[in-house]
Amino acid sequence: MTQWIDACATDDIDAEDLIRFDHGAATYAIYHAPDGQFYATAGKCTHEDVHLADGLVMDHVIECPKHNGQFDYRTGEAKRAPVCVNLKTYPVKDEGGRVFIQVA
Template identity: 55%
Template structure:
């Protein structure tokens, strides 16, 4: 039976740090994440494009998708699914919750039992 990783909730930013339909970079524990604000709430994903490792926080948020700044491939922000070439590998997404004015990202805690 596979182990289920415990989530560690980490403050990524404040609610007011991200405009609607925008993205910011968040670095934690040697990893880079992208935090998005859409009309219907906040989302998070790994911070690099699965195609050429470009920083997604340098890309554009349009209609619920993030466009990579390097080759203009797009991912669905909520699901991580590739939406246009050249990207073809799903983007890993992470759970997000808002606690007061803080946006928190759920990161798999590798040290949890």
């Protein structure tokens, strides 16, 4: 069963930034793209299990703070070594000034 989880307010995340969101046993990263869209991925790097919320966001890329691996947060695609496993992404909707993510 999938459900929409209220993760944060839209103004909690500056443009070209991200926040960490924990729900249950899972950690997510929620991004505010330069074009105003919101995206969500798994919150930890697939390479070393490091929280991405401490990483650097540039355009549509999140850079892991530990080894500088990069992902396109829109698709989860691994873009630069040492990461080679894509990030899981989650559907996002923006309603009434709130960001919701869909989780299983």
